[in-house]
Amino acid sequence: PIKWLTDTPVRVEQWPLRREKLHALEQLVDEQLAKGHIAPSNSPWNSPIFIIKKPGKDRWRLLHDLRAINQVMEEMGPLQPALPSPAMLPKGWPIAVIDIKDCFFSIPLNPVDAPRFAFSLPSTKREAPMRRYHWLVLPQGMKNSPVICQWYVSEVPSLVRKAFLKAKILRYMDDVLICAPEKTYLDLTLTEVINAIERAGMEVHPEKIQRTAPWRYLGTRIAETTISPQLLGIQDHPSTLWELHQLCGSINWVRPLLGLTTTELAPLFQLLRGGQALDSPITITPEAEEAINKVLLALTSKRAHRVNPNLPFRFSTLGEVPRYHGLIFQWDEGARDPLLIIEWVFLPHTPSKTISRPQDLVAELITRARHRLRTLTGCDFTYIHFPWKQDKFEEVFQESENLQLALENYTGQIGNQKLKHQLFNSDFHLAPNFVQSKTPIKNALTVFTDGSGSSHKSWDEEVRVVEGSPQIAELAAVVRVFERFEERPVNLVTDSAYVAGVVSRAEHSLLREVPYRKLFGLLARLVELLSHRKHPFYVMHVRSHSGLPGF
Template sequence: MIPSRLQGALWQPQCALWREWILHERIQEREETSVEPMKIDLASQAADVSNKDGLFVTVSGELQHLPELEVSGIKLLLDGARESQDSLISTVVYKGSRGGQRVRAIHHPFPQSTIRDLCKAHRDYGRDSPYFRGLLRSDLDAAVVIPADLKQLFSCLLDSTEFKLWVVAWRQQLREALPSLLRDPETAVDDNGNPLTLEHFMDYKEPLLGRDLMSQWGVKIDIPDPSVEISVASIDERPTKKLNWLTNEPVWVEQWPLSKPKLKALEELVKEQLAKGHIVETDSPWNSPVFVIQKPGKDKWRLLQDLRQINNVIEDMGSLQPGMPSPTMLPQNWQLAVKDCFFQIPLHPDDAPRFAFSVPTINREAPRRRYHWRVLPQGMKNSPVICQWYVASLLSPVRAAAGQAIIYHYMDDVLVCAPNDDMLSHVLGLTVDALVAAGFELQEEKVQRMPPWKYLGLEIGRRTIVPQKLAIRTKVSSLADVHQLCGSLNWVRPWLGLTTNDLAPLFNLLKGGEELSSPRVLTPEAEKALEKVQDALSKRQAHRIDPELPFKFIIMGKLPHLHGMIFQWKSIPKKDREGNDPLLIIEWVFLSHHRSKRMTRPQELVAELIRKARFRIRELAGCDFECIHIPIGLRSGQISKAMLEHLLQENEALQFALDSFTGQISIHRPAHKIFNSETKFILSLKEVHSRRPLKALTVFTDASGRFHKSVLTWKDPQTQQWEADIAEVEGSPQVAELAAVVRAFERFPEPFNLVTDSAYVAGVVSRAEQAILQEVSNIALYDLLLKLVRLVSQQEQPYFVMHTRSHTDLPGFIAEGNRKADALAAPAEMAPLPNIFMQAKLSHQLFHQNAPGLVRRFHLTREQARAIVAACPSCSQQAVPTLHAGVNPRGLRSCEVWQTDVTHFPQFGRQKYIHVSVDTFSGAVFASAHTGEKAGDAIKHLIHAFSFMGIPRELKTDNGPAYKSRELRSFLQQWGVEHKTGIPHSPTGQAMVERTHGTIKRVLHQQQRVLRTESPSVRLARALFTINFLNCSYEGLNPPIVRHFGASSLFGVKERPQVMVRDPGSGGAEGPHDLVTWGCGYACVSTPTGPKWIPAKWVRPYVPKSPGSGQINSPQVTVAAWRRKRKTSNEES
């Protein structure tokens, strides 16, 4: 047992190793001291100790020979002179200890919970972090630390390698201290009188260091305040939001190399963040690359992390602050203070390891160091939301105690506004204390206490608000430049009143090419718009509110670009104003430059502006307007109160916009130069659109997109005969019917009722009066809408529009008129055909088949068929030749020899490559449109062709790269098709497919008028139908598809066998009948009365007997007789 008097000596090596572990720096000799400090050489690396914070232990008396030891966290002072018992600053108290010498004290080691907390803090925050140091200091305050405790703590905090080195260094220190101990009689032997050895120091089990021994040796423990204060907020774990992850699988994005300057800057930034405790070392399986960028105009760098892949696996959080606060709601002449703070919001401990990164090394000369963030990193998509929530939680108690004061917080700017300086100072102090206590860094140089205050891009005066100096780019060259310019102007519009009409020339420059680099040039109108902007920036301003005044709203501008103003008005007589402006402009309100509807009535624009303004004032002030000014002008006369009431009662949009509005509505405007300079917008309060049917003429409209018919029909009141106005209009059925409506308004200036079966047209006509038209890309439609708006707005007599369902069997006049219009719009479907010749003519108008096809289908003479083809304007320009036999070698039956090639048809756009296959025997054609002519496209075409016409024995193509490719050769081998190619650069070997190219293109051009709006696949399918099923030649009046499937033994119907069937009524056999088909459990036979479906078990094969003999020579009958005989014998037995 080591004597009690030796226990204090064990402090020496313990403290040295404690120093070595904490700092990892060199030990230097202390200057200007009478005692030589001890040196420790561990792995040839010394450490310098300069920090004097932590635990102080002073030993005097018999341990005076020990040198002074100075460490970070522990300081051991050996004074060389015995101090009195009164010099003790703080005495260590052991439970159950008694006074006197050589009395065993009861030692209580570190609790396991304390060690667990220290290890967790060391792992999460690092050994140099303020949090770990503060936690260690608090534990040393509460527990008695002896060498065994330190050894136990080292064994937990260090890994196996570090702990072995620590033990080696401790042994070395004890070995050096042993000679001095052996020279002292009281320390040379243990409690049993045996000489002291090194094993006594290394193998002791139970340390003894109690209050009595400390009193005997003059040991005192002092824990002074550290030289650098540690904020409570920096060591306390503050609550923060936890992220929701879409996956728990680690995401690792490799770090890319960095240049030497950037790598050096990165290492300095990492060292800085590490010292602040914002990052800690990690072994996380997550990784995202980091990079640095130099701040413009400064010799400083910024550390950024590419978190795009991490953001993809984080669940979005809803925005808590969708926009910035408006400074116009700050009362006039109240005092302001703006503070800019740099804050670091803590990450949740469970989320922190997922934001790890690596610091690379040049040429991989050493293992890279890895860290993860403990605070919100820049670039994480939920950082703004967490920041808003966190700062709001800090400022909420300040707001509660602020009274009348106003606190605005947006991102890293905090604005405090109060009625007087005393309250401002008080609330500002509370705000600063709350932020500093949470670990925020406030930049005093950015604190603003005097006007003008710069806040969120605005300059706030005591009464006015103007944007900060805005650089207007007058030279633009691309779409990106115009977009940035319009974005800046759109941001300052609410405070400067830049109307949509003023900025429309600039907004129009955004239209056109979608590429950001697409060229743009300022038009003369756009340059004038920029001049207006420059003038507004220099003259216009917004105001801070007067808390005593109510809010008002006024509608201004000209149609179609209306705008409004939220303002306050001081009722001061003109003679008493003395230069004080009674108007306080709070904010301007604008409508969108691009409206959602194609046609919008002026009343709807007014309603939208009122709705938008009421929504905005609730956002700003939480109240409604006292008065809404709607200064409407009429084309003639003055508007009256009755007219305004009628407008509000009849317009549904205005009713919704003014729902639950309790203020006043005025048709006048305040007397001010801003309002007087704006002309009143003209609004027609008299509607010609009747909401009830009129006792007048009724006009029915209809249209057909297929036949391009636009029909207008009505029953003449005098003759009682149906009249019609039919025109041919290209476009959709809605466009054609809209054209019919336009002709109706042009034809009938008197009152009339309009009945249409298009809901779209009925809605357009009902909203067309005085409507504002939005530009549309379809020029024909835009022209029709513009003409309709003009006609309806100039209409003096009332009209009524009604929508009815088409193709109904209802009785009455409306259904009859609609059927008349339908019959006129689609004569091929509704009108009866007078004769076969007209049927052939209509069929040719639809399919444009050749003359032999018409002869075969409608049994016309050759002269009649030729007359129909000659009369067709499309076929007369591009005649389709009849199919003659030709002399090119062909197959002798279907699917024997095919020819395949590719032709181009530019009208199909991206699918302009038409792959064509033709059977050389039958002339059957299959074609498909593709986006290319490579081997893959050829294979897709052949698969579709095989499914349509079968598999050929031989395929002949040209020598193109697609047909010579290994991919196509392998494909044809799999399908068992022999591949041959023609003579290079000679199309004569492919004459038949080359001629088919021309046939397909001619048919496509002939049918273009009918199928102009259809897709390429539909147009090509219609052309193939015409070629394969309708066209034929005079030599054989069979279309190619009939020759392909009818004249080939491969597709011919096999001979139907004859069978005998059982009659379920009589039980006897009937037949023989032809077997049409049969399957699992069923069969179909052909009887004199028609096909008959019966169970398969009732069917037996029919075997006729030989003539003149009663013997059955058929082997099948013999076998059947033998089976019946065996079955009978088995039943009898």
């Protein structure tokens, strides 16, 4: 039974309906009554009903406004928070797809809960008392109906899986996919799944069973060896923020199959910023329009692959520093095209930190990829391709705690092997060497910065007036140092721990935009200067106002 937050009846009165809609509503209610989905009721609970026409059809659909009821029931957690991945279907295996008919209406409500889902059918001109009914089956619009449906339907194929161990059975809500090594085994499994569904009191659309390629399942188009998204109704000229949100949601859903990088889509994502109302008008920039065109092209030209069960999984970091993304793939050495793309992995559009170092970004990608592969297959990668040479990787690994955590318990190989494929030729790049030194540089210029205005008299000074906090002043001074001494090795000594930390992390880093424009401008300039610097630098923090001898 459903857990309720109150036993006090919730009653929302039925609103008036036009004659045309009321007539159609009476017919729909009579249909549900004849099917045994509703029963006459004297419940004190009530929620309004209404009807809408199905898109593209001349038929009405009955809807029950259960918002008030949803507020007084305890929400059940999702049992299947993500869609099953068709990429895990072995390539070449035959498939059948089943659609369970009216899944919600096949699942009975607990008799204790049923009277709380009552509604009233008004009569024309109030000629007669309203007829009152309540649902006997899962009502659409009840927030726990999807979870109950998942639990109920999941029980159906469980026994079949035990009897047909070679078959793979994917299920999400009322869509069931069966995949088997050969057709005879598939037919036997399919027959038993259909029998199990019917024994549970549900029906299957015989005319909707898909037996031949391409199979359509959960928004994807599955061929013998490849997978692609079904062609989406991409709104290529969104005019409101709501339409843009819909567009970006659709794009995010297909990205793992198509490899659309965060950098490519950034002009679109940037338009989502701000706290405007959803009906606010927006203007699509030329850059955003170019991003939409890339999506449209990818939908028709890019594919992922079905897995080869005899090959291990690999992961590669792709892209140029610091705009990294990743690829989960298999490598079939004997095939004409050896690259089997399983799924792309991306970092969030907005980084979690103001300054993210390349090694931390790679660590986050690896963490995401290993978690995703364990979710899909229960196994780990046998090879991870890094964008560093072996000696540089050892150095980066030793000083990056995030990278150490990302590779915890990893037993596979690590390297920078560049596989012979067009994708890796264009998208796999070794990271440039860092010029930051871990120790003071001999015979280098030593520069002291002080944003407090109390510099030692013996220092060579360049004084600039900077508005803002002492950290802003110190950061401005450091930026000026790297601008002025671009062609010389530099030892930088600063009395700001904040600035020393920023400088030590800035080289080749990804910068998150911050609201304070002056700070963001200084950070962006510092990252640019250090990422393009040819000569080494060393940064050191000292407490220059401690009164101790020395500097």
